[in-house]
Amino acid sequence: MKFFSDNAAPVHPRIWAAMQAADVADTAYDGDALSARLDDAFSELFGAPCAAIWVATGTAGNCLALSAMVPPHGGVVCHREAHIEMDEGGAPGFFLHGAKLLLADGDGAKLTPDTIRAVVDAIRPGVHQVQPHAISITQATECGRVYTAQEVGAIGALAKERGLGLHMDGARFANAIAHLGCAPAEVTVRAGVDALTFGCVKNGGMSAEAIVFFAPDLVDVVRYRRKRAGHLQSKGRYLAAQVLAMLDGDLWLDNARAANAAAQEIAAACGDRLIHPVEANELFVILSPAEAAALRAQGFDFYDWNAPIGAPGAARLVTSWCSPAQEVEALARAIAAL
């Protein structure tokens, strides 16, 4: 019973179907009919002109998006727990040619205007220190927290005031929107976001994410950067098909709602064990080594995680679009019984 990552989940049947429908000879790279539909599909979703391209991984998506905003001598403000800082193997340093991540604080891996200002205002102007050129936030965050439209808007206003780009790592954007119940535009284009990495893989996709530019001009340079990074697949239609299928009939939201509901069911059994409020599909739970072992002995698979200071231990539990109801229920019961 796997709760270690939504990355491990299989591919949704409608994604399979869409890929198979794309299995005809078509123009290579992104010259095919499906890739050509991405701009419109996202423009409709967000109610604003968008330029969108597919890419295979969230890491590539985040870094390519940022490459449109940050020169090699610049910096990106992000949370010190951000995926780009902690889990991408130095990819921002590669894609941005040595640009610097400028690390800020914030509860639940959420930046705030105050924590951003604390970083930015401490930087001396001039050439001796790396100057910020963009802010990157993660929605939902690495702690499973969700930014409200107001919170993103406040960061967007600060970004605008300081002349910084604003990128959103949306590896679990679907889970965030499912939680918020708002229009996707409210936490993105209307809140000042310039580029969004729109995650699909964790949410039932196989190998396609989208980068969505609300400042559509930014896509031009990213097309070159994508090819240059070896990310322009020659049979791109299979990636476009995945992304379009995800949007079609709001599959992305349905999948995320399922994952979130499973997380809530487990959360209800966790009580004081919860380190962060559960807003998406990740739970961070205080578990002693003995308790973790007991759960694992019952067949539950999950990662240990950094425990808060003073706590004996912690674990991360992740649900997915297809976490089996009986496994979820079993886990909730097992935790309650600890």
Place this chain on the structure above:
Amino acid sequence: MKFFSDNAAPVHPRIWAAMQAADVADTAYDGDALSARLDDAFSELFGAPCAAIWVATGTAGNCLALSAMVPPHGGVVCHREAHIEMDEGGAPGFFLHGAKLLLADGDGAKLTPDTIRAVVDAIRPGVHQVQPHAISITQATECGRVYTAQEVGAIGALAKERGLGLHMDGARFANAIAHLGCAPAEVTVRAGVDALTFGCVKNGGMSAEAIVFFAPDLVDVVRYRRKRAGHLQSKGRYLAAQVLAMLDGDLWLDNARAANAAAQEIAAACGDRLIHPVEANELFVILSPAEAAALRAQGFDFYDWNAPIGAPGAARLVTSWCSPAQEVEALARAIAAL
């Protein structure tokens, strides 16, 4: 009737089947059971210890392989028609951090020890000129030519003598082996090749190539570089499945033989129009603009190509694992009738 690229062909049913068989939850990234089988599968194929990893594109495969051999201040000798020089959007400059491609000549886009020496010996030792660290050859070449075991061996011997790594871009390696009818080891590990980009996508795959290291230590750094380039997909099992299925029962050779046979059938109709001997699945054909238009009017789709000096025009025709017999026959007939 599409003869413009093998990239445009659909995915082979056995590749689909293997991907669907992989559609169960498993460990993310390349921690899954299928990815773990790659080393053995290629070691068996080549009869020598290999380390092998998947990657989504040939561009990434070529550049990651070279990144294990060439420091940022070094150079790679390649043909001036090489894919890495002409068609990868500057990816070698990105992956190799500004290392230089050192361009050599050779008929049919084939390097020879002499043309390599002409480049290497003209470089003054010392820090004022970029020094070579590796050689990259393409098998089959960008002109559809195939290196014999002896030819690769002579280049391998030169590489060894000069302390250079030897990389083979095998985007159409299958077509080359199908043509040669030799053991794959003969033109690679036994001929001095250190790393091979083993192409699958043009040969019936969807989104997976393999990098095969005959100097297995080289893979260690490339694992880091792959992640850092955003090429470590989280659901890597679907890529591993494609590669394994390609090797299984020699599907890779069957597909290549089909493509090569189709090319031969068309070649037989081309006579003096052929610019290069047809050894793989690409034909470079002298066609006047009127002749090209006539073929297109009959529904044949292909790219114009650089014509030899003095020729009125030229075209590239590419067959694939699934070029329909009647379309191939029709094209042969149409050319013969020009």
Place this chain on the structure above:
Amino acid sequence: MKFFSDNAAPVHPRIWAAMQAADVADTAYDGDALSARLDDAFSELFGAPCAAIWVATGTAGNCLALSAMVPPHGGVVCHREAHIEMDEGGAPGFFLHGAKLLLADGDGAKLTPDTIRAVVDAIRPGVHQVQPHAISITQATECGRVYTAQEVGAIGALAKERGLGLHMDGARFANAIAHLGCAPAEVTVRAGVDALTFGCVKNGGMSAEAIVFFAPDLVDVVRYRRKRAGHLQSKGRYLAAQVLAMLDGDLWLDNARAANAAAQEIAAACGDRLIHPVEANELFVILSPAEAAALRAQGFDFYDWNAPIGAPGAARLVTSWCSPAQEVEALARAIAAL
């Protein structure tokens, strides 16, 4: 008797004097009073608003200038004999983060609109090939040839038409202007040049060159890049002093005239041996190995050089601001006597 490089010459007394006059405590880096005068000094020289900064080497100057014009995924059209291609150890690849040099032809290492167009027009638009973003020319060229105002203007017009930046490597700009006898602006700002590497070291300086931007905005990013490249010296006033002294009373032109005159004196003795017309302070001379040995036996020091096809051998002879009259005369006599 050294004729192998103007790099080997000592430092002019007025440069020494200026450096010593700068030997007082002042603000570090480029916050000093002398550095602050560079913009005005060059604006006056060129009769147009300039931004100018010092840098220690021509390599750094050329590459930093280009870094303001060329993104990492872009390319620079230059002659295949250009210093940035042949003699800078891959520095453009480093400073430009892997951008590509696009090599063009031309007699005497001079580009022409036609040879530039031949390169640029052969590049397919789109992401598969590196697109040009700038042109770099060398004044005087690596063959000692000088572009006229008309020639630069034609290239400048092409650059403008194609949306490309235009950089001039002026390692021997002084020699070129001394030859042309025109206003420096005529072959630069009025001819469409955006940035000039203004050489001083070969012309009697010690360790300072200037980058002059005729599009003054470009300097902003280069200030960051200079620091980031470790080229912002903390005692920058000694570099500024050199550059200002070079401009003061037209020392730069006096020195260049002296070097050019010495070259002409030798040239007059060379007759048919000259491979290129002598327009600056470099001579490329056909010499058989025996002749070269004979000159060396008389104490003349110089480099062998690539001979034209069919010629038995060649040499490069370089004069400097301080080539002793009797050594110059002796060399001329010795060549005449061969």
Place this chain on the structure above:
Amino acid sequence: MKFFSDNAAPVHPRIWAAMQAADVADTAYDGDALSARLDDAFSELFGAPCAAIWVATGTAGNCLALSAMVPPHGGVVCHREAHIEMDEGGAPGFFLHGAKLLLADGDGAKLTPDTIRAVVDAIRPGVHQVQPHAISITQATECGRVYTAQEVGAIGALAKERGLGLHMDGARFANAIAHLGCAPAEVTVRAGVDALTFGCVKNGGMSAEAIVFFAPDLVDVVRYRRKRAGHLQSKGRYLAAQVLAMLDGDLWLDNARAANAAAQEIAAACGDRLIHPVEANELFVILSPAEAAALRAQGFDFYDWNAPIGAPGAARLVTSWCSPAQEVEALARAIAAL
């Protein structure tokens, strides 16, 4: 009366004399007789085989030294106050092609084995996080503190145990050795240091630092990287002359002793105002805004600095090899009188 930086001080007369003695034509770049003497000069100083090259700035020295130890996908452990992190404009990201600085703590900007382990042990092995390849420490530190031989040795032992390179930024190495009174080898080669940036500019030089490799093989790649970074000056003999003059007759130590003595004289007047013990030539002093203004009104020039939490304000005072005795005395008196 300038106490804001030792960078602002003039050049020592013996450095001038050495540069002028080098003012003859010689082979360009580092082919001259003086550059050739650097290896021996440093080997003698450190009593061990050294390879040494000149470079114009400490930033270039630090980053080039690290480039021999750290691949683009690797990391460098350094203090979060380190010059390479705080004051080099992102140069490590440039020279190391995006490698990451891994920030550790420690009083007085000094790393300890414990603070290094805290960083290194928190990094998950594998490709998802950047792995450390080297440690960089500053001697004297950015807070004017000095590592003892024992302290460096403990770090050196840890570096060896973990397979990490050890670099020492010795911008104020002379001041540290003057303070310690030990053989230079004791805190470097015998303590496990692989490469030292040996500072001269702050200590009476003009434009030359040295990189000293105690693992002499490391210099080979750095020679290429230096050229590639535009740091191979064509008249390198003027840099070599500075470095050799600095070593000659222990000028480097005499100058540092003078600066340190001046710092001690001021320190004696500072009492509880001192934030860090004064061990080199920098003082960090608690000063209220009114007190700082009062000193400035008396003609003392210095930078404000980050004050400790709770303190009303702070300043940095730096002495140099030539701080005038009466100005030092005046400053001490003025502080005592506050």
